[in-house]
Amino acid sequence: MPEIRQSIAQHYHERTKYDPETIHSKNHQLDWENQPIPFKKYKVGTTIDLKPYLQEKINQGKDSKEGENLSNLLVCSYGLTGKMPTIMGSHYLRAAPSAGGLYPAEVYLISRGTPLLPAGLYNYQAKTHSLLRFWDNRIWPELQDACFWHPALENTKLAIAITAIFYRSAWRYEDRAYRRIFLDTGHLLGNIELASAFSNYRPHLIGGFNDEAVNQMLYLDTTEEQAIAIVALADLLDIEQNLPQWQTALPSGTQTDYPFIADGELLKYLHEATHINSNSPKVPAWKTRETPEHSEDKYNFPFCTKVSTVTSSISWGKNLEGLRKTILKRRSTRVYTGETIALKELLTVLDFTYQPHHYFNQELDRNPDYFDLSLIETFIAVSGVDGLEEGCYYYAPMAQELRQIRFKNFQEELHFLCLGQDLGRDAAVVLFHTADLKKAVGKYGDRVYRYLHADAGHLGQRLNLAAIYLGLGVSGIGGFFDDHVNEVLGIPVDEAVVYITTLGSPR
Structure with a gap:
């Protein structure tokens, strides 16, 4: 019988392994003249400064508590925590660690409409600890549709979208950067989870979504940047947003019929091969998740200490x-x-x-x-x-x-x-x-x-x-x-x- 070909994810994993006999042969030279900048800039938009909300009791009104909670959540998730001088200028450190200090992730807020944040799209500007509102239309139904009507989006009013600007990491790590981008995203998700606890939010993670729809909704240049995770933010001070837990992951297709992929193209090919899109099977229903997925430990070696x-x-x-x-x-x-x-x-x-x-x-x-x-x-x-x-x-x-x-x-x-x-x-x-x-x-x-x-x-x-x-x-x-x-x-x-x-x- 013919051998079953590896899927593209398995192929990528094999192709990006480090081996002592070949690791020095590639001799990758960093292109310092094209070093990526780890901050996204917009030419137009309305800025909401979050720094004042880090101070206690400076505001009155409905947006005061929301601003305090949101400011704390963002600074503790992906905010600047230090600055180091370098020969190229200054290198900024963030709350979440990143391989090589390259910070490939971008953080967006999608608002359904709150006292602080009118409906629209916002980019978190970590360098100034502010939100830049670059789109002011109501797009929540688009988000729900792109996430296959995930129940966490029914009553929540805010969501975080995490994207990756692939070149920021690939500049140093080439095709293997895909691994590091998602490890870095995991660091960020860990911070969002923990910082939510003292910011009166409960994050609901969504990994199954229509990639193309979310990318379009965020107005991304998909040759450089694509969405990789959605997090619905439930406000725990609103009783209607105290929600049960649902599954977070959906399957994509498994691709075994792929052409030869040249070095340097493997990262992009894998990411697009893992898309869920309008042609994917429809999700029948999101299931609630009431207990941990582990039922027993995988290994119990005989006679071990x-x-x-x-x-x-x-x-x-x-x-x-x-x-x-x-x-x-x-x-x-x-x-x-x-x-x-x-x-x-x-x-x-x-x-x-x-x-x-x-x-x-x-x-x-x-x-x-x-x-x-x-x-x-x-x-x-x-x-x-x-x-x-x-x-x-x-x-x-x-x-x-x-x-x-x-x-x-x-x-x-x-x-x-x-x-x-x-x-x-x-x-x-x-x-x-x-x-x-x-x-x-x-x-x-x-x-x-x-x-x-x-x-x-x-x-x-x-x-x-x-x-x-x-x-x-x-x-x-x-x-x-x-x-x-x-x-x-x-x-x-x-x-x-x-x-x-x-x-x-x-x-």
């Missing part, structure tokens, strides 16, 4: 002020000391990342929206944790335990796997998010490649914030020798590595 991860949770303080401060001061660690960390610290980071229901009494969402967490697995390489044997472990979130699968100190191998980055060698812990790509494509079609990386980035951002709060160093790694990870660490061969996060003692 098991370590309970049950621990006390982080206390984020009154009105989650500790969480807000942590989001705004987060930085990616550049150098680790190589010193060990405490087992309690690792367990606390895992608790915040994977056990959100433990934080319900602090008014955090007990079941936040992901696309499909049941597709993501976590493996942990331990090099320096006091009270925990060195080796590689599978993290079982349902059972809340670490299951050891290999006994060894992997520091030298981790240095190699992470492309010779010292972060991999000197970290106390390296976490690997993986997915069975073939199974995932079978469930959601090629569009699942978006979902997997966004969910991994979302988890990665929770890891980031818990680590920073505890005084640990943390940094994500999107570049690694894909095929060598499973062999070295003993991870099952079906698990494709999606993302790596390092934890350790910062220098």
Whole structure:
């Protein structure tokens, strides 16, 4: 029988793997004369300054509380948090981490009409912390139609649209940038989820939408920028917007009949192949989501050492002020000391990342929206944790335990796997998010490649914030020798590595 051809998502994944024998042969040179600018500009529009709303009790009236909530949500999701001098001028840091500091995402607000925001389209101008209203017609029905009448849009009045300007990331990472764009989007979604809790919103994630319709609605130049996620914002101060949860992801087609695609064209081809459009099958009904999608942990290796991860949770303080401060001061660690960390610290980071229901009494969402967490697995390489044997472990979130699968100190191998980055060698812990790509494509079609990386980035951002709060160093790694990870660490061969996060003692 003829071999079944890989889908375009699987083909893309294979084509964009890093290999030690070929990684230096491409010799990609950065085009500094065409370095992308990470801020979008409009020639016309009406500006709404959000900075005054960061100050307490400066306004009276219906728009006061809305302005305060929206200003806090946006600054903590994607706002500027620092500025670094460079030989090219200044480099601005944001609340959400981005590979290479390239910030490929753009954030838009779609308003149905509120006291602060008349109906229309707004772009978030992070550099000035303001909203630019560039379209003033009522387009909410267009949004509903493009999202196949998702129930979260029936009573809500605001929605966030996240887009990607592909060149911002592809300038450095070429075709592999698609992975990083969606990891970065996951970081942003993680911030939106958590910042909503102290801004009186509940975000409802929508990954299934008519791509072409949303792109047209936002007036995007699709040769450069396209929509990648929608988030309906439910106002928790309005009882009619206290809504149930629905599914977030829809399948696309699975393309196995594709031509030869030249290097440099693969990113764009994959994205357009994962579109849902007017020719796609109609959605019969959006299903409610009342319980977590995980029912049991995927791996239970025989005779393995098991370590309970049950621990006390982080206390984020009154009105989650500790969480807000942590989001705004987060930085990616550049150098680790190589010193060990405490087992309690690792367990606390895992608790915040994977056990959100433990934080319900602090008014955090007990079941936040992901696309499909049941597709993501976590493996942990331990090099320096006091009270925990060195080796590689599978993290079982349902059972809340670490299951050891290999006994060894992997520091030298981790240095190699992470492309010779010292972060991999000197970290106390390296976490690997993986997915069975073939199974995932079978469930959601090629569009699942978006979902997997966004969910991994979302988890990665929770890891980031818990680590920073505890005084640990943390940094994500999107570049690694894909095929060598499973062999070295003993991870099952079906698990494709999606993302790596390092934890350790910062220098």
